[in-house]
Amino acid sequence: MSTKARVGSLSQIGTITRYNFxxxxxxxxxxxxxxxxxLISLLLTVLVGYYRPVSFLGIPGEPVSLAVLGFYGAxxxxxISLVVIISAAFFxxxxxxxxxxxxTGYFLVPNPIRRSAIYVGKWIAALAASTIIVxxxxxxxxxxxxxxxxxxxxxxxxxxxxxxxxxxxAALSLTFAFxxxxxxxxxxxxMSVILLLIVxxxxxxxxxxxxxxxxxxxxxxxxxxxxxxLSPVFPPHMQTQSFGSVLGGANRTNARFEVTTxxxxxxxxxxxxxxxxxxMALLGLWLFERKEFTS
Amino acid sequence: xxxxQLTKNFGSFAAVSGLNLKVQGTKCVGFLGPNGAGKxxxxxxxxxxxxxxxxxxxxxxxxxxxxxxxxxxxxxTLIETPEIYSALTPREALSMLCEIRGVPKAERRKxxxxxxxxxxxxxxxxxxxxxxxxxxxxxxxxxxxLLSDPEVIILDEPSTGLDPRGMAEVRSIVMSxxxxxIFMSSHLLAEVTEVxxxxxxxxxxxxxxxxxxxxxxxKFAGGGGAVEVGFTRAVDEGLVxxxxxxxxxxxxxxxxxxxxxxRFDPNLTARDKLFEGIAGLKAGAVSFExxxxxxxxxxxxxxxTL
Ligand SMILES: Nc1ncnc2c1ncn2[C@@H]1O[C@H](COP(=O)(O)OP(=O)(O)OP(=O)(O)O)[C@@H](O)[C@H]1O
Ligand SMILES: [Mg+2]
Numbered sequence: 001m002s003t004k005a006r007v008g009s010l011s012q013i014g015t016i017t018r019y020n021f022x023x024x025x026x027x028x029x030x031x032x033x034x035x036x037x038x039l040i041s042l043l044l045t046v047l048v049g050y051y052r053p054v055s056f057l058g059i060p061g062e063p064v065s066l067a068v069l070g071f072y073g074a075x076x077x078x079x080i081s082l083v084v085i086i087s088a089a090f091f092x093x094x095x096x097x098x099x100x101x102x103x104t105g106y107f108l109v110p111n112p113i114r115r116s117a118i119y120v121g122k123w124i125a126a127l128a129a130s131t132i133i134v135x136x137x138x139x140x141x142x143x144x145x146x147x148x149x150x151x152x153x154x155x156x157x158x159x160x161x162x163x164x165x166x167x168x169x170a171a172l173s174l175t176f177a178f179x180x181x182x183x184x185x186x187x188x189x190x191m192s193v194i195l196l197l198i199v200x201x202x203x204x205x206x207x208x209x210x211x212x213x214x215x216x217x218x219x220x221x222x223x224x225x226x227x228x229x230l231s232p233v234f235p236p237h238m239q240t241q242s243f244g245s246v247l248g249g250a251n252r253t254n255a256r257f258e259v260t261t262x263x264x265x266x267x268x269x270x271x272x273x274x275x276x277x278x279x280m281a282l283l284g285l286w287l288f289e290r291k292e293f294t295s
Numbered sequence: 296x297x298x299x300q301l302t303k304n305f306g307s308f309a310a311v312s313g314l315n316l317k318v319q320g321t322k323c324v325g326f327l328g329p330n331g332a333g334k335x336x337x338x339x340x341x342x343x344x345x346x347x348x349x350x351x352x353x354x355x356x357x358x359x360x361x362x363x364x365x366x367x368x369x370x371x372t373l374i375e376t377p378e379i380y381s382a383l384t385p386r387e388a389l390s391m392l393c394e395i396r397g398v399p400k401a402e403r404r405k406x407x408x409x410x411x412x413x414x415x416x417x418x419x420x421x422x423x424x425x426x427x428x429x430x431x432x433x434x435x436x437x438x439x440x441l442l443s444d445p446e447v448i449i450l451d452e453p454s455t456g457l458d459p460r461g462m463a464e465v466r467s468i469v470m471s472x473x474x475x476x477i478f479m480s481s482h483l484l485a486e487v488t489e490v491x492x493x494x495x496x497x498x499x500x501x502x503x504x505x506x507x508x509x510x511x512x513x514k515f516a517g518g519g520g521a522v523e524v525g526f527t528r529a530v531d532e533g534l535v536x537x538x539x540x541x542x543x544x545x546x547x548x549x550x551x552x553x554x555x556x557x558r559f560d561p562n563l564t565a566r567d568k569l570f571e572g573i574a575g576l577k578a579g580a581v582s583f584e585x586x587x588x589x590x591x592x593x594x595x596x597x598x599x600t601l
Binding site: 006007009011012016017019020022023025026027102103104105106107109111112113114115148165192290293 | 303339342343344345346363364365366367368370371373374375376377378380381382383387388391392393395396397421423436439449
């Protein structure tokens with residue numbers, strides 16, 4: 001009987017990554033995602049070219065350095081969160097649940113391979129596919145930017161792209177964890193989108209505005225650095241604004257209305273995103289290791 | 296392969312309870328039992344698809360729960376009806392498995408060609424699996440178990456969804472796999488009789504018997520012989536009672552409208568006398584067929600389904 005060389009886990013991760021990437025690359029979903037960002041880019045290009053809005057191209061007389069930041073802030077900053085969230089949900093939201101629902105796990109799992117190698121391999125494939133999407137979007141914005149402001153790319157844009165990628169890493173980790181939690185692909189994708197697009201936003205607002213606590217535990221709060229870096233002046237970490245005035249005499253001082261807003265600093269934002277990545281990766285892997293193929 | 300007090304509970308329901316079974320050597324073992332007996336559940340525990348509630352599943356002495364990678368190192372499996380990533384072709388899907396299982400690079404192409412040839416899927420090797428029919432996918436699944444020259448092969452109803460020729464092909468593939476241990480569940484007793492040397496039967500998650508097919512047949516098939524007789528018209532009570540009165544006949548059971556199974560005395564040497572007797576009834580007998588011993592044993596061991 002032939003004795004075969006045992007295959008190392010690293011090499012198996014590479015195998016899983018390559019074939020999953022091939023599968024992604026040929027699937028309709030990748031092209032839908034590509035279509036979405038091309039549509040956003042096309043709209044931006046046409047609308048900005050036609051209407052020449054000041055929010056993108058600056059107020060006449062304004063220094064170019066401010067105008068160019070405004071362009072990247074509106075064009076890139078305005079849409080990149082959406083692109084990251086949809087990519088993470090599209091490529092990660094059903095990565096694991098699909099193995100159960102589509103029964104592809106029955107082909108893959110009963111082999112001499114650790115479940116963790118399958119998980120990591122699939123994660124890298126999803127990261128590669130969604131990184132391509134984010135980079136294509138960045139390239140189109142950059143091309144537009146260079147057209148209006150030749151030779152002028154602010155360092156803030158470069159950092160913002162890097163931060164967006166860190167956000168993508170964290171978000172994919174979170175959507176993978178969700179895909180390990182649910183057995184239905186549709187539910188895990190939907191939950192990922194709702195959570196990242198709505199729930200975390202609500203949490204951020206409630207936490208800072210209503211309760212006055214910094215939402216340091218929220219991934220979207222940490223991801224604020226992606227857009228904040230494009231502000232002419234990085235927003236202050238904590239800011240309390242007062243509205244209204246003292247009404248009805250000296251005893252009614254409480255009628256004054258205060259709103260506190262928080263903004264993660266760059267190191268804090270990166271820290272939050274990295275912690276999300278680690279915690280969610282471990283949680284998702286733990287869930288997948290325990291999940292049973294029953295149907 | 297060894298199950299030691301292997302147990303799986305789904306909530307309070309015991310799908311497999313305290314199963315002890317050790318199969319070894321190079322042979323084919325049929326795994327039989329009615330629907331819901333726990334066959335698939337047992338095989339899933341052996342392949343790491345589910346985790347045992349208690350006991351252990353060992354392959355080559357390695358506990359699958361503790362180290363699946365080592366336990367399955369020389370084992371290939373086909374559990375229920377797996378699906379393949381729909382955008383891949385059979386060739387790509389099988390290459391992926393070759394890499395995972397450590398088939399040397401130089402041998403991969405040959406192995407894939409051979410496996411796909413055996414299941415007659417060569418023509419489709421570069422088409423995407425997504426468009427395949429159920430049976431075509433199952434053929435690729437069967438091919439996937441042949442890639443790495445494994446010592447142990449676990450097959451859960453491998454001919455599910457295959458056409459009659461496909462079933463025959465799977466049978467001859469399994470028979471051609473020499474020098475290894477094959478553990479195969481099936482409801483096709485003719486298939487099991489043809490390809491397996493031993494059978495294990497379970498019901499309600501418990502092992503009923505594990506022995507060679509000859510021994511099981513001798514012990515549980517009532518000892519005597521049985522023939523299935525077909526008639527041109529519906530069999531009525533009168534005919535059943537007239538056949539029962541022929542000499543040497545023990546029991547007569549109607550299996551469907553036009554067929555009866557006649558069990559007869561193990562000492563009855565001259566079967567032709569019995570056939571003459573039945574023919575003599577002029578009731579329109581058209582066929583006499585040896586009833587399968589394994590089927591008799593199965594029916595007497597497993598009284599009722601579910
Ligand atoms: N996820 C689950 N939850 C609850 N019960 C389950 C689950 N999976 C299987 N069962 C039960 O376990 C029992 C054994 O099922 P199993 O699939 O092992 O049967 P089987 O012998 O393979 O049957 P078949 O011949 O129909 O394939 C069945 O009664 C089934 O209802
Ligand atoms: Mg079954």
